[in-house]
Amino acid sequence: xxxxxxxxxxxxxxxxxxxxxxRAVEKVTIGAQLKAIRTNNKxxxxxxxxRTGLARSTLSKIExxxxxxxxxxxxxxxxxxxxxxPQLFTKPKARQATxxxxxxxxxxxxxxxxxxxxxxxxxxxxxxxxxxxYKSRVYARSFEDFGEWVRHEGEEFLxxxxxEVQLLxxxxxxxxxxxxxxxxxxxTMGHLVISVSEExxxxxxxxxx
Amino acid sequence: xxxxxxxxxxxxxxxxxxxxxxRAVEKVTIGAQLKAIRTNNKxxxxxxxxRTGLARSTLSKIExxxxxxxxxxxxxxxxxxxxxxPQLFTKPKARQATxxxxxxxxxxxxxxxxxxxxxxxxxxxxxxxxxxxYKSRVYARSFEDFGEWVRHEGEEFLxxxxxEVQLLxxxxxxxxxxxxxxxxxxxTMGHLVISVSEExxxxxxxxxx
DNA sequence: GGATAAAATTTCCAATAGGAAATAAAGTTA
DNA sequence: TAACTTTATTTCCTATTGGAAATTTTATCC
Numbered sequence: 406x407x408x409x410x411x412x413x414x415x416x417x418x419x420x421x422x423x424x425x426x427x428r429a430v431e432k433v434t435i436g437a438q439l440k441a442i443r444t445n446n447k448x449x450x451x452x453x454x455x456r457t458g459l460a461r462s463t464l465s466k467i468e469x470x471x472x473x474x475x476x477x478x479x480x481x482x483x484x485x486x487x488x489x490x491p492q493l494f495t496k497p498k499a500r501q502a503t504x505x506x507x508x509x510x511x512x513x514x515x516x517x518x519x520x521x522x523x524x525x526x527x528x529x530x531x532x533x534x535x536x537x538x539y540k541s542r543v544y545a546r547s548f549e550d551f552g553e554w555v556r557h558e559g560e561e562f563l564x565x566x567x568x569e570v571q572l573l574x575x576x577x578x579x580x581x582x583x584x585x586x587x588x589x590x591x592x593t594m595g596h597l598v599i600s601v602s603e604e605x606x607x608x609x610x611x612x613x614x
Numbered sequence: 615x616x617x618x619x620x621x622x623x624x625x626x627x628x629x630x631x632x633x634x635x636x637r638a639v640e641k642v643t644i645g646a647q648l649k650a651i652r653t654n655n656k657x658x659x660x661x662x663x664x665r666t667g668l669a670r671s672t673l674s675k676i677e678x679x680x681x682x683x684x685x686x687x688x689x690x691x692x693x694x695x696x697x698x699x700p701q702l703f704t705k706p707k708a709r710q711a712t713x714x715x716x717x718x719x720x721x722x723x724x725x726x727x728x729x730x731x732x733x734x735x736x737x738x739x740x741x742x743x744x745x746x747x748y749k750s751r752v753y754a755r756s757f758e759d760f761g762e763w764v765r766h767e768g769e770e771f772l773x774x775x776x777x778e779v780q781l782l783x784x785x786x787x788x789x790x791x792x793x794x795x796x797x798x799x800x801x802t803m804g805h806l807v808i809s810v811s812e813e814x815x816x817x818x819x820x821x822x823x
Numbered sequence: 824g825g826a827t828a829a830a831a832t833t834t835c836c837a838a839t840a841g842g843a844a845a846t847a848a849a850g851t852t853a
Numbered sequence: 854t855a856a857c858t859t860t861a862t863t864t865c866c867t868a869t870t871g872g873a874a875a876t877t878t879t880a881t882c883c
Contacts, residue, residue, distance in 0.1 A: 435685055449860060460842040465862055472840055475870075476644055476703070477682035491700045494685070528771070528798030535822040536745060538771045538798065562737070562747045562820055566775075589737030589747065611771055611820045613744040658830060669872040674832055681870055684840075825883090832877065839870065847862065853855090 435479075435494050436470040442486055442493075443468075457485030521545035538611045543570055543600040554595025559614035561592045568606030573597045644688075644703050645679040651695055651702075652677075666694030730754035747820045752779055752809040763804025768823040770801045777815030782806045 443453050443464075450461045457464070458481055466472045474482070483490040517524045523542040528534065545551060554575055563572070564587040572580045572588055575595035582588065590596065592612060600606040652662050652673075659670040666673070667690055675681045683691070692699040726733045732751040737743065754760060763784055772781070773796040781789045781797055784804035791797065799805060801821060809815040 450862095451860070461860090462843080462862075462864090463841050466841080469862080471862095473684040473686040475682040475684050475840070476688065478841080479685065490703065494699065527796055531798045534798060535769045536771055536798070536820060538773075538796065538820075540796075560744045562745055564747075564818055587736055587747065587749075589740045589743060589745070609773055609818070611745060611747075613822050659832095660830075670830090671832075671834090671873080672871050675871080678832080680833095684870070687871080826881100827883095828879105828881075830877105830879070832875105834875070835873090837870105837872085839868105841868075842866090843864100844866105845862105845864070847860105849858100849860070851856100851858070853857095 434470065435474065436468045438493055438495075439464070439482065440468040442488060446486070448486075453486065457481045459485075521550050536611050536613045538609065540566070540607065540609050543568075543598055543606040543608060545597070545599045546601070547599060548573060548597060550599070551597050555597055556595045557592050557612075559592050559612055560589065561596070561610055561612045562589045563587060563598065563608055563610040566607040566609055568600060568604050569602035570598050570606045570608060571601045573599065643679065644683065645677045647702055647704075648673070648691065649677040651697060655695070657695075662695065666690045668694075728753075730759050745820050745822045747818070749775070749816065749818050752777075752807055752815040752817060754806070754808045755810070756808060757782060757806060759808070760806055764806055765804045766801050766821075768801050768821050769798065770805070770819055770821045771798045772796060772807065772817055772819040775816040775818055777809060777813050778811035779807050779815045779817060780810045782808065 443450075448456070450464050453459075453464055454461045459478060463472075463474075463478070467474050467478075479490060479493055482488075482493060517526070521544055523544065525540045527538040527540060556575075563582075565582045565584050567584055569581060569583050572582055573596065574580075574590065580588070581601060598608060652659075657665070659673050662668075662673055663670045668687060672681075672683075672687070676683050676687075688699060688702055691697075691702060726735070730753055732753065734749045736747040736749060765784075772791075774791045774793050776793055778790060778792045781791055782805065783789075783799065789797070790810060807817060
């Protein structure tokens with residue numbers, strides 16, 4: 406079947422719809438993907454068969470693009486191989502190992518001052534990174550200084566470097582944190598940090614989407 | 615705050631959400647998902663059929679869980695309905711805003727001591743998180759203490775909390791970092807941190823895959 | 824309510840997927 | 854290299870999918 410299997414997704418529908426609808430459906434090869442996952446885990450077809458409950462022959466045929474697995478089979482693959490289903494058809498994001506590195510010496514970062522914080526974004530030279538580290542001096546001293554919750558995608562890690570702050574969150578009681586204390590939380594939950602010490606409080610925080 | 619408060623907090627940390635430990639392998643119903651997508655777009659089976667190039671009957675059967683579509687069919691669905699393939703079996707991100715939170719008070723984390731570092735993993739109660747924060751006391755004082763580069767997937771952010779360290783990397787010259795200095799780098803590049811100050815150096819680092 | 828039109832489901836059959844066993848290919852060992 | 858062992862592929866057959874058309878259900882109009 407091979408040829409047939411090479412998914413001719415467009416022909417008829419492209420004609421019907423505007424260019425917009427034509428998605429860049431990268432040529433996905435579930436077979437190669439599966440084979441890579443299996444071999445990386447040093448599994449033989451026999452072992453993979455045991456784990457997934459699928460026949461060796463079926464696995465072989467999928468790997469060689471001889472058949473298009475049903476969703477049911479894909480689920481068994483994901484469950485048996487302990488992977489997320491999309492991994493079966495998603496490229497493992499080209500590892501570049503560029504050796505990128507960005508050092509920020511104490512107080513050399515770019516500052517951004519507001520009425521509530523003085524933010525210093527760190528590692529500004531390293532673009533497209535997975536985490537965003539900041540060092541901030543906290544000026545805010547009450548919820549009112551903000552007026553509303555801060556809320557955004559992703560997760561956040563916060564460590565108190567100096568002074569004492571209070572972490573206000575939508576679902577928990579206010580929590581006081583001293584130097585050295587830290588907290589990790591879901592940033593979609595409303596959150597705010599205010600200073601409660603004599604001297605200015607300084608915190609480090611790192612976010613990741 | 616201090617002592618008084620710390621005692622209070624301990625509990626909350628332990629309590630810190632256990633819910634989330636349950637790996638969300640929700641039973642996925644591709645049928646309901648497809649139907650939702652189609653109806654939300656106000657498409658009839660006939661129209662969806664035109665766009666995807668699949669028969670009305672096939673669409674109907676998929677929606678009613680009477681058949682398990684092959685990967686080929688799933689691709690046609692995604693392409694024709696202009697959606698990403700995973701949307702077919704992923705809940706529309708039921709923004710849960712669970713408000714997960716995990717506080718680690720100074721020196722309450724679990725420690726792991728080796729000849730090179732004393733690692734304290736932070737936010738241990740918060741499972742399946744995007745970042746892994748550690749606070750470490752550095753004992754190592756030369757490359758030889760390790761014998762080989764540390765290298766792993768993802769990126770790493772490092773901040774010096776106390777003392778002075780040297781960051782050794784595979785591609786760069788050694789860099790000395792003092793309290794407050796920080797660095798962000800690609801962790802697939804060989805890297806090591808050694809102490810170069812009189813007193814023990816303490817660093818915070820956060821990794822993300 | 825009955826008649827009609829539109830949409831969804833079911834039926835029926837050809838095409839394809841998935842499993843058991845046979846075959847082939849790739850290592851291993853003597 | 855032959856004999857053997859392990860792993861992968863192919864064959865052959867049954868079960869299931871996917872498509873065309875018939876049937877049923879739902880919505881609309883009079």
